[in-house]
Amino acid sequence: NAGVTQTPKFQVLKTGQSMTLQCAQDMNHNSMYWYRQDPGMGLRLIYYSASEGTTDKGEVPNGYNVSRLNKREFSLRLESAAPSQTSVYFCASSAIRGGELFFGEGSRLTVL
């Protein structure tokens, strides 16, 4: 039972490069989320998808795009990475909007 799986776990980028973080859940959850975690800042919501086919901005969406590919998968894309995007990124899912979140193990991104 994998739960929420994120790839890659670690990535180093140069400023201006692009990349996509992948997330998949096998719990048949409707809602999926991307958070970033910075030291002393807790977790901040970047984007979420309340259900398949919909996406909405969270608290800190600038510099990111998302795609809800199907019910299982929700990807986060950085089109032109900046050092301020150095962070640990967590994908999460929930059965219902606003319900208990199940988190992946995180993806640590460093932008030089």
Next chain:
Amino acid sequence: GESVGLHLPTLSVQEGDNSIINCAYSNSASDYFIWYKQESGKGPQFIIDIRSNMDKRQGQRVTVLLNKTVKHLSLQIAATQPGDSAVYFCAEYLYSGGGADGLTFGKGTHLIIQP
């Protein structure tokens, strides 16, 4: 905007003692609260939750108390063990028709267990 915060960034307790981690929230209309535990290098894990129509909920060795009058949430861990060492986050959710969805997290309290 509204935010969820914690009183102390670090809490150190003796193994076997009870731990109390506090959280203050500012949105009096929040409907749902969750405590998460995050161990080093891992994603947050659900510990216990409580709805706004309740003031206490108990789990295995953990109790969450909600005081809506002063907008305060606490997590009590009984007989603290070394495996309880982690960062604990409180999170709140407001059911509304618009605005950003998802839980709003506090900054976390690092619980350190002394042998």
